[in-house]
Amino acid sequence: MSYLPKGTPVPQPTPDDQAYWDFCARRELRFQRCKACGRFRHPPMPACFNCGSMETEWAQVPGTGTVFSYTIVHHAAHPAVKPAVPYNIVVVHLDEADDVRIVSNVIDVAPEDIAVGLRVTLAWDEIEGGMFLPRFRKA
Ligand code: ZN
Numbered sequence: 106m107s108y109l110p111k112g113t114p115v116p117q118p119t120p121d122d123q124a125y126w127d128f129c130a131r132r133e134l135r136f137q138r139c140k141a142c143g144r145f146r147h148p149p150m151p152a153c154f155n156c157g158s159m160e161t162e163w164a165q166v167p168g169t170g171t172v173f174s175y176t177i178v179h180h181a182a183h184p185a186v187k188p189a190v191p192y193n194i195v196v197v198h199l200d201e202a203d204d205v206r207i208v209s210n211v212i213d214v215a216p217e218d219i220a221v222g223l224r225v226t227l228a229w230d231e232i233e234g235g236m237f238l239p240r241f242r243k244a
Contacts, residue, residue, distance in 0.1 A: 107232050108212050108240055109192065112185035115233055122149045124163060129237045132229045135163040136202050145202040166201040168227025169244060173198040173206055177216045193219050197241055210240050218243075 107113075118126045125148075128135040136145050141158035152159050175195040181187040193216060199205045211219060212228055225241035232238055 108189075108210050108230050108238075109186055109232075110188050111233065113232070114183060114185070115236055116238075121151065125149050126236065128163060128165075129229075129239060130235065132237055133165050134168045134227055134239050135165045136205050137161045138164040138202075145204040147202075147205045147207060164202070166199055166205075168199065168239065168241075169201070170197045170199040170225055170241075172196070172211070172219065172221055172223040172225060174221065175211075175219050177219070191216050195219065195225075195241070197225055207239065209238070212240050212242050214243055 116126060125135070136147050137149050138145050138161065139153040139156060139158055140160035140162050142153060142156040144153060144155045146154055173196045175193055177191050177193055179191050181190050193210055195209055195211055196206050197209055211225055212230065224244035226244045228240050228242045230238045230240040
């Protein structure tokens with residue numbers, strides 16, 4: 106069962122991030138990494154924010170990190186998520202991709218147990234349409 110209820114809006118891939126979602130569907134967490142300067146970037150975009158190069162590769166990362174920031178949602182922003190409140194939204198700073206911070210959720214944890222600095226590890230969550238979202242659980 107997905108972290109958020111059926112009917113929750115799902116990502117709508119664009120030409121810039123289609124590859125990211127395709128890797129997620131294979132349960133591979135990969136981020137763009139500049140082939141010229143080596144910097145990771147996310148969300149996906151055509152050119153490197155650091156050096157401007159358009160040469161990129163998709164580097165796989167294991168998916169461990171720390172909670173950089175978080176909030177506990179008490180008021181549903183969409184009717185479909187109303188049964189899930191209170192739920193968390195976190196920003197995870199990944200160990201292996203220093204420039205990457207992704208917005209996600211920590212599953213299987215009480216709201217009062219979320220904290221900045223909490224160690225987390227990747228937990229794939231299948232959502233509607235056969236997509237997989239990178240969520241996290243306590244490490
Ligand atoms: Zn670069």
